[in-house]
Amino acid sequence: MTDIAQSLARIVGEAYVSNHPEEAYFYARDPGLMPHHAPDYVVVPETVEEIQEIVRLANREKVPVVPMGAGLALTGLVIPLRGGIVIDMKRMNRILSVNETGRHAVVEGGTSQGYLKAYLEKHHPRLRHSIPDSPATATIAANVMIHGQGRLTQQYGFNSDMICGLEVVLASGEVCCIGSCALSPDWFSKGPPLPDLTGLFLGWFGATGIITKVGVKLYPRKKMRDVEIFITDREDLVPEMIYELTHTEMVEDINVFAQPKPMIFKDNHHITLFFTGDTDEELEFKRKTIWHALDRFIQSKDGGFMGVAPAMKPTLLDMPQRSVSRFADVTRGGGFEYSGPIIMVDKYPACAHKILELAEKYDLGYSGMARIIGRSHCMMYGFAFTFNRADPDMMERTRKALHEVSVFALEAGGVFWKATVDEQRMAMEKMDPTTLSLMRMIKEQMDPNGIMNPGNWEVTKV
Amino acid sequence: MKYADIVHRCFRCGYCKFTSDYTDFNCPSYRKFRFETYSPGGRMWLIRGWLNGDIKNSERFQEILFSCATCANCVEHCVFAFSDDLVNIFVAAREELVAEGLVPPPVRDYLKAIHVNGNPYKLPASERGKWADGTGLEAYNGQDYLFYVGCVGSYDERAVKIARAVGTLLAKAGLSIGILGEKETCDGNEVRALGESGLFENLAGQNIQTFQDLGVKKIITLDPHAFNVFKNDYPSLGGRFEIYHYTQVLGPLIQAGKVPLKECPLKVTYHDPCYLGRHNGEYQAPRSILKAIPGLQLVEMDRHGENAFCCGGGGGNFFTDILGKGQESPARLRVKEAAETGADIIAVACPQCAKMLEDAVKSEELEDRLKVMDVAEIVTGCLL
16 A cells, blocks of 8 residues: 555545555546546545545645545546545435424435435425435535536525535635534524625535535425426427416426437427425316416417326336436447536527437437526526447547537537536636636635646636 | 446446435445445446456455345346346356456355365265254155255254254145255355356256256245245256245245244344345245234334345355455344344344344344344244
């Protein structure tokens, strides 16, 4: 073992440190298309104190540290671009507290979405959190770090809007509480009425600190949940339809998908509407309100509700939707990647055209999926392409298609979600110089030695 | 390597690590080691890297491959179309390592012992039938059923008690059974799982010949591992017999009133053996026996049935101990989970699980609260 490996072993125990080629190979990659780069060490700590010690060691040795949840962003955010120490957070997966009436939980930084869901269902069946459709092993901290979205995003915004505090290990190794927990035992607010400091960490991909605890806002879990699908071949009308649907304030979540397979889906846009109720009456009232919201489109024969077969409902109502992962094997190749810009809902038609154009140009299987954020305030439009991991040519075509998506999204006024390093560079080139300067000041102050997930959000010039 | 055309199809989404409701990580080796490399997805990616020459066969690589307990949790929960082949892929990779002669020493020693002695304990075949001394069980000579005990039931001190309990119960219920005694040899389930396919075929061929020579038609196994290999692997080698795990036979005998039972106010939780449960879909037979005992309260652990957490003994680990001991060992985690139910007894239906969990109960210092008993032992204690 090297000196650093020995020091790490003293911190977390020898069993939880590796500088073996096997871990270097695996942790050098994520499931997406980014180039691999091996870490020098992988550690799996169990406590905040251990993370503090690791960061202090990294600072002394000027070695990069990269925190990792499940590594499912697909955009290379946990690939250690300059080597160093990858911190696999998933051993820190305890649910520390749940406040039933205050509707929030405090969880450790490696807690998975699936584990919190299972815990709430067992111990607090009237509470839920905004679970994303990334696989259940995805961690809550990583998801809020990348401004993820989930089942309650149409109602409450980004998942990062649905937090009520953070605990962060700074680049100095100090632990910092963000939000009401900074001066109160209670985790009820991430900022207000104090200055909201969560922005120093959220969206930074670990380049300013490592999230070790998250206060997660919880919401009422109704007894019943159902789904309807409105189908239209008029993508130009989708923004209007979304406007009407969000006006009802009756919908839990709105997703719009368009894909060529299975064949019966081709050329149509499927507005998938989830809604909930505690009673049959409540559920039916919401269903009727949702139906009536789209009356004029039905009357003009621009769309209609499809009968969702009972056999189809479990797949749609699954949380997270396992079927999303299956998209990776459409080509029997185990890969998919998407670029998911956050963009205005009125850009839906342009996005729908673009994905079709790129799929044809590069001969790729695709799925376009929009998740509405807020009451039609914006959306994440996922340009998803499936590829065969054993087919380098197809992988290269997918890379090119995704690059074109990035260029398109920026020109269309969108902002990259969980931006790749290339997208970060593109964003910073277009960004207001004063904003960029502020970002640089923050980064330099918070990570003077440049050890925190280096390569990400590095402002090289203003 | 067999399945080389599949390994690149793993997306490493991680569903394979969980239970179906995400209560906990449920892959024994991932739960123990906590590096992604020890998860099913990690193995898939590493096998691909190894096939591509990006990584080499090393001690670490061997540990990663051979720590898999072949519990099939990944098969149960992987979302992809190739899920059924996951364990087969890991076994195929082990076969390649065995062919190279580069395997962990305990694996080598186990396989050599089987090759030389026909059992991993390096004990003579003449002692194989000693477990039945005093039970009145007779050598097989055309009875309705052959009662196949296996290496663990024949030689392991703890498992011998279970074999005796099962054999005695079945005979007492009037079932026509016979045993092989010293003619019995290893069933080969673990040999196959550890990747020694040649030795496995020899063992299977030898067993099939023995069974056929004796005119065996129906076999009752003590051990789910033997049940699995007889049922699923022997037919393709010409060995077609009616195969039962003993719980599948004992249950109907109890229902038919041939095993009269008294009131037994026990609180019991049942641990599903992977080779009876996930590998063969038999979850109810042992439970129906327990439920038939008057006064017995059956309480389930969070992880049961398709979601049961493996004791860590499968895939040869019972003998090789590659998964290892310590506080995070699957067996110790499992007995703590059992204790949380408030049960007095962990019921098992597998001699390997019995041994693994009993050791874990001692390590966790739970002996005062929790006892590990085979279903047959519980029934024996409740006989009228």
